[in-house]
Amino acid sequence: MAKVKVATFWLEGCAGCHMSFLDLDEAIIDIAKAVEFHRSPITDIKEIEQVDVGIVEGSVGSTEEEDVLKELREHCKILMAWGNCACFGGICGMRSTMDKEDALRRGYIETESTYQGKIPHPPGVPQLLDKVKALNHIVKVDCFVPGCPPAPEAITYALTELLAGRIPVIPIQMMRFD
Ligand code: SF4
Numbered sequence: 001m002a003k004v005k006v007a008t009f010w011l012e013g014c015a016g017c018h019m020s021f022l023d024l025d026e027a028i029i030d031i032a033k034a035v036e037f038h039r040s041p042i043t044d045i046k047e048i049e050q051v052d053v054g055i056v057e058g059s060v061g062s063t064e065e066e067d068v069l070k071e072l073r074e075h076c077k078i079l080m081a082w083g084n085c086a087c088f089g090g091i092c093g094m095r096s097t098m099d100k101e102d103a104l105r106r107g108y109i110e111t112e113s114t115y116q117g118k119i120p121h122p123p124g125v126p127q128l129l130d131k132v133k134a135l136n137h138i139v140k141v142d143c144f145v146p147g148c149p150p151a152p153e154a155i156t157y158a159l160t161e162l163l164a165g166r167i168p169v170i171p172i173q174m175m176r177f178d
Contacts, residue, residue: 003036004163005051008082009072010041011065012092012132013058017083018042020149027156034163053078053162059085059092060133064126073139078162081135082155084148089134091148096131104128143168146175 010018018041024031039045048068054076060066073079084090095103109117135141145158145168154174161168 001034004034004053005038005049006035006040006053006055007038007048007051007072007076008040008042008055009057009068011056011058011069011086012061013083013085014091015041015057016149017057017086020083020147020152021155023152024156025152027152031156031159031163035159048072048075051076053080055080055082056086056135057082059089060129060135060138061092061095062126062128066129066133066138069135069138078142078167079135079139080158080162080168081141081144083150084146086135087144087146089132093132093134100128100130145170151175 008018008021022028037043038049038051039047048071054072056069056072056079058065060069081087085092089096098106104119108114108119111117143158143162145154147154150158150170151174154170157174158168158170
């Protein structure tokens with residue numbers, strides 16, 4: 001049987017969602033057998049090829065992240081938002097509570113440990129968007145796996161459903177920690 005082609009992306013996030021994927025224990029063996037990884041933080045492939053499933057960790061806070069997300073959307077049949085940052089904005093989305101220039105000034109000039117700080121504007125470096133966005137504010141998202149990070153059980157469930165040809169809807173009990 002042909003393997004399912006998967007690309008995973010890490011936008012504005014902390015890598016915790018990808019770390020949770022590595023925490024699937026023995027379930028990762030069956031999933032790895034059925035999946036062919038294309039561009040991903042664990043493959044270092046630079047191009048975005050046509051894939052069956054695109055999985056995105058992190059929110060969208062810069063022009064480059066917006067471009068990457070749109071390109072991935074054009075190259076995947078199913079797009080999965082992975083973790084609270086991708087689903088809702090999450091921790092990164094807290095920047096949206098303030099003006100972009102205020103956030104830059106606080107980060108580069110006003111922090112207590114900064115001496116003679118200045119806001120960098122090097123040419124060619126992607127610019128921050130005015131507000132941090134969840135994925136579905138920019139492109140169509142087919143399924144959501146919330147959590148910070150998502151529980152390994154939720155990731156296993158989502159991937160197993162996808163491999164069975166179904167769009168996963170994560171059961172509520174997999175979205176809370178008892
Ligand atoms: S959802 Fe949590 S674990 Fe995942 S990238 Fe955001 S902050 Fe990190």
